[in-house]
Amino acid sequence: MQLPLWPEAASAVADDIDHLYIYLTLVSVVMSVLIFGTIFVFAIKYRRRSEDEVPKPIHGSWQLEVTWSVIPFLVMLTFFWWGAKIYFLNATPPPESMDVYAVGKQWMWKIQYPEGQREINELHVPIGRPVKITLASEDVIHSFFIPALRIKHDVVPGHYDTMWFNATKPGRYHLFCAEYCGTEHSGMVGWVTVMEPADYENWLAGGGSTGTMAQQGERLFEQLGCSTCHLLDRQGRCPTLRGVYGSRVQLADGKTVLADDAYIRESILNPNAKVVAGYKPNVMPSFQGQISEEGILQLVIYIKSLGIINAPGAPTAALTQQDGGKQ
Numbered sequence: 001m002q003l004p005l006w007p008e009a010a011s012a013v014a015d016d017i018d019h020l021y022i023y024l025t026l027v028s029v030v031m032s033v034l035i036f037g038t039i040f041v042f043a044i045k046y047r048r049r050s051e052d053e054v055p056k057p058i059h060g061s062w063q064l065e066v067t068w069s070v071i072p073f074l075v076m077l078t079f080f081w082w083g084a085k086i087y088f089l090n091a092t093p094p095p096e097s098m099d100v101y102a103v104g105k106q107w108m109w110k111i112q113y114p115e116g117q118r119e120i121n122e123l124h125v126p127i128g129r130p131v132k133i134t135l136a137s138e139d140v141i142h143s144f145f146i147p148a149l150r151i152k153h154d155v156v157p158g159h160y161d162t163m164w165f166n167a168t169k170p171g172r173y174h175l176f177c178a179e180y181c182g183t184e185h186s187g188m189v190g191w192v193t194v195m196e197p198a199d200y201e202n203w204l205a206g207g208g209s210t211g212t213m214a215q216q217g218e219r220l221f222e223q224l225g226c227s228t229c230h231l232l233d234r235q236g237r238c239p240t241l242r243g244v245y246g247s248r249v250q251l252a253d254g255k256t257v258l259a260d261d262a263y264i265r266e267s268i269l270n271p272n273a274k275v276v277a278g279y280k281p282n283v284m285p286s287f288q289g290q291i292s293e294e295g296i297l298q299l300v301i302y303i304k305s306l307g308i309i310n311a312p313g314a315p316t317a318a319l320t321q322q323d324g325g326k327q
Contacts, residue, residue: 104142116209121190143179217302
């Protein structure tokens with residue numbers, strides 16, 4: 001059986017990454033041959049032929065110094081330019097990307113879809129559609145790695161990371177954790193199934209979920225008693241959450257912060273870290289250790305579903321500055 005030099009290429013960016021690696025390898029081989037070849041030739045040509053031989057002094061050549069400094073520098077710049085181009089392409093998911101949520105836990109990947117489906121060590125995606133994965137860890141550092149799609153991203157506890165890809169070839173591909181995460185790290189593997197769009201829609205409609213992620217988040221919102229203080233249609237003991245996602249929130253210290261996923265997560269686990277203007281601290285309890293990362297993501301999606309009233313950079317939402325919630 002003949003082993004391939006690299007995994008099958010199944011994403012839009014795979015060929016670019018492969019070509020960059022080939023280029024890096026070729027340049028490294030050429031430079032190594034030139035350096036060691038020059039050392040070998042000079043060692044023979046300028047060897048000492050007798051004990052009385054005294055070499056002529058060499059005062060150097062600025063032209064030579066400039067040449068062997070500038071040319072390698074320009075070659076290194078091509079590495080930077082090509083690598084930066086791929087990096088920035090992969091750093092920003094397209095606006096029309098499909099959302100998927102992955103939580104790393106010793107020793108499995110727990111996948112959630114906005115429609116409500118949940119999987120363990122399995123990921124289903126359609127071809128030809130950008131997929132944005134929001135990554136979280138429930139314990140230690142993991143690394144989400146799909147070799148065939150040429151994507152890998154560390155998953156660090158305490159905050160969210162995102163990555164995206166556009167699969168171009170149907171098939172079933174390996175999913176690994178590429179960061180040592182404990183005694184059963186080698187068993188933290190899974191599969192990514194890339195499907196035709198029609199097949200994906202059929203799989204998605206197969207059922208098995210208990211409502212969308214937003215509906216699951218709403219149930220959790222009620223179970224935890226959040227609705228008794230965060231009233232949706234009027235001011236309560238705590239700020240209203242309707243339309244807060246995506247707005248600029250005025251804080252008690254005079255600063256403003258964007259109400260994104262990370263802000264909502266921090267407000268759930270450490271509510272006194274950023275207190276909203278007009279509200280007192282120590283009113284909301286911390287839910288640290290009471291909600292899993294999956295549950296937090298469900299709450300985030302639920303709050304997001306309540307509406308986005310301002311884009312990033314827009315004026316501060318008036319609802320965060322009202323005095324009706326003061327105690």
